[in-house]
Amino acid sequence: MAAGTLAETWARGARLLPFRAMPIPTPFHPRTSEACSSLFWKEWAGYHAVRSYDTCHEREYYALRHAAVAIDVSPLFKVDVRGPQAADFLSFVTVRSLRKLGLGRVTYLCWCDDDGKVLDDGTVMRLGEQHYRITSADPGYFWLARHARRFDVELEDVSGQIASLAVQGPTSRDLLQSVCADDLSELGFFRSMQTRLGNLECLITRTGYTGDLGFELWLPATSAVELWDTLFRAGGPFGLLPAGLDALDVSRVEAGFILLGIDYMSARRCLAEHQKSTPTDIGLERCVQLEREPFLGQAALLAERERGPAWNMAGLVIDWEQLETLFEAEGLPPSLPTAAWRGGLPVYADGRQVGRATSGVFSPTLKQNLAIGQIEAAYGQLGRVLEIEATVEHKRHRVAATVTNRPFYDPPHKRS
């Protein structure tokens, strides 16, 4: 089927909204489906999402690290919070006080249940005096609504109405500047700006999930295709490519970012207590502001501070020489998959399992074999050498892995 026909099929499907098969297309689908010559898709929160436009994600990855890419991130959930007590409300439900978040600022945080176990992580942006937007990986509208009753706030789930496109990479600012009326050099890290791109009203935040210089664009779903066209008409000189989730996944591991459902599970979905995590367990302790007015999970998190943390979210650099030796023993050159893995590997020390690596990748930029995962606090100190499982030719081994700071990759241009 020709790509154009596919898009038409979707358009027909859109008229029969409730009856169509899942997943459904994002607002950018008419363009992403044309560009996705690999037909390599996955499902993300019930949407079709491109894994890689080419049969391999590498071209997209290198464009991300050396030029610019556009990644469709519309499946993110978005809830707008408005009202005189919007800041009070968000300060109550999340682990951070938002009362001092300035206009046009964005912050990254997580939120917990009463037991201090993390439900989800995401960003909060302050878009107006009394207007905030919270983004998340899981649907959270009702959970927010449940706690909103005693606050003078109004919630609106805008997930389906707002399209979002991540434009990331070292040339992303120059590219956007070429179509933007305002001066983007004014837009600092974790700031937002309402501006025009071409003819389109658009909200730009200087945020991302790649650890690179980058922006996220938020605008009404009906304008998504026009935004795409505007960017790609201008994008040639800046090396702009569309990129899928596989390239994003490599970059997010390099940046040391955790992913809900992979590196930790939402407490709401856990069947057993041990599956749940506190913010500290997953390396989000820096988001938590404990000493303040009451918020969800506060008592439990204070108690945890008294006890000391049980887990550390660690970066691990896996020893290359040992791995190479294992391949050599099989008469093979070392070879690793280029895509990020998320299968989970046991981590050992002192002859027993002391943790689990939950995602990893061989970083082409850092030339290091990386993993992130939860390690028992006693074994999580920087520089500590642990062992991680490695499988070569269907045989299991253990190789050294050194606890390292995250992010692994943190280029100066990210904040410049």
Added chain:
Amino acid sequence: MSNNWDAIIVGGGHNGLVCAAYLAKAGRRVLVLERRHVLGGAAVSEEVFPGFTYSVCSYVVSLLRPSIVRDLELAKHGYQTIPLECSFSPLPDGDSLCRWSDGDRTRREIARFSKRDAELYPEYGKAMGQLAAFAKPVIDAPAPKPESLDPRELISLLRLGGRLRDLPTDLRELELKLMTMSAADFLDEWFESDVLKAPMSVSGIIGTFLGVRSPGTAYVLLHHYMGEIDGAFRSWGFAKGGTGAISNAIASSARSHGAEIRTEAPVHKILVEGGEAKGVVLQNGDELRARTVISGCDPRLTFFGFVGREHLPTDFVRDIERYKLRGSSGKVNLALDRAPQFASRPEPGPHLRGDIAIAPSVDYLERAYEQAKYGEFSTRPYINAVVPSMVDPSVAPPGKHVLSCFVQYAPYHIEGGPESWEQKREAFGDTVIDTLAETIPDIREIILHRQVLTPWDLEQEFGLSEGNIFHGELSPEQLAFLRPASGWARYKTPVRKLWMCASGTHPGGGIMGAPGALAAKEMLRSRAL
């Protein structure tokens, strides 16, 4: 020929066959006697109309114990399941709700009626799943014996108590609510949308003579989360070839272990001499003797039909008289010229590949019950329909379809007496078609054949007393150590060497097989044969 058999099993329903297979596998000489020309009892497939195979009575499977599937090698003997993809509820206003196995898709569907319910729905599923995981071992083991001082019994009771204690407080509270509340009240605590609550609440009333607002019905909601197919919990499936194929697979397994199975061999009575079962007398006068007799029929038919009150203690007779059967449902099977076209979703899409609930609101369901309470069948009944031919083309000619409708309420005790169902059968069938026509406007034009089964027919043809599909209501006062009577929940009966193995014993009805398997294991353990 005297005493030729270790066991004679009366009734070739799925539980009788499971029991036979387990006993034969253990090396016992077993004879199964079935009155009809086909095996399976209520788990039966029949070509009532040429080219169309109806699952005449029961129509989906979930609870069949995975251990039975493994032990009896049922896959090898032809047992195949195809999962139901969704639960579809067409509404009279032209809208509809479809709950899919895909969580995101379901969330979007429910959100059209309530955003709040959409996001709570997975939480509800999780809580019920956790409770079902707690309750599941109970259906895989004999009922506890709270009156016993046997240390083994006490230990198992303690273990159960310990597991209850280990449940998180919120789940323990939920368990108590389930045991006491009505399905509608219980769901009210979670959800606001009637469109969602109505089709969910009906799980609480299937096969009982209670309404969705009757206390005690919430428990049966949980029953529906205990199912398991191929390792996936709470999933329901079609049996390829109809539910009779399950019975045939079990029979094939039983025969492979040496069991003998005879059809068209109606039993007249169970021979009791000196308080001990000695064998059976067939309707043709043949006398067959065995070391034990096992009844695969419901308690009333077993004790009052085959044994006789004169052989039973007074207390026990009273308990069985009190045992509630009260059939409340009928079955309408239709052969269709093409796939049904719902006004809300006319295309033959995936919404037809699951179960279809005509349950537009909680009031609708309660109104249906109101009529039944006073001896009428519901003029707008709850209908649970499936189109198995959508996923299993072997049950209908190409392009044609089978529409199988479970219909509630059709009270056995109808005004004019149960026999008067003979005169009301077609009117009941018309009511079902009228109800279907509200969401499938042209249904009448595509019906090639219709089979209407009233509770009276279920009793007369399938031996289900009062037409109760579960051999007795699945209400808390008739479960576990109270099923079918206090003190007799371990498959034994007051008649020595007479045992029970069917749905009137723990853990109850549905194509579960557990009563048959547990009865066989209990007999072998206690060296009854």
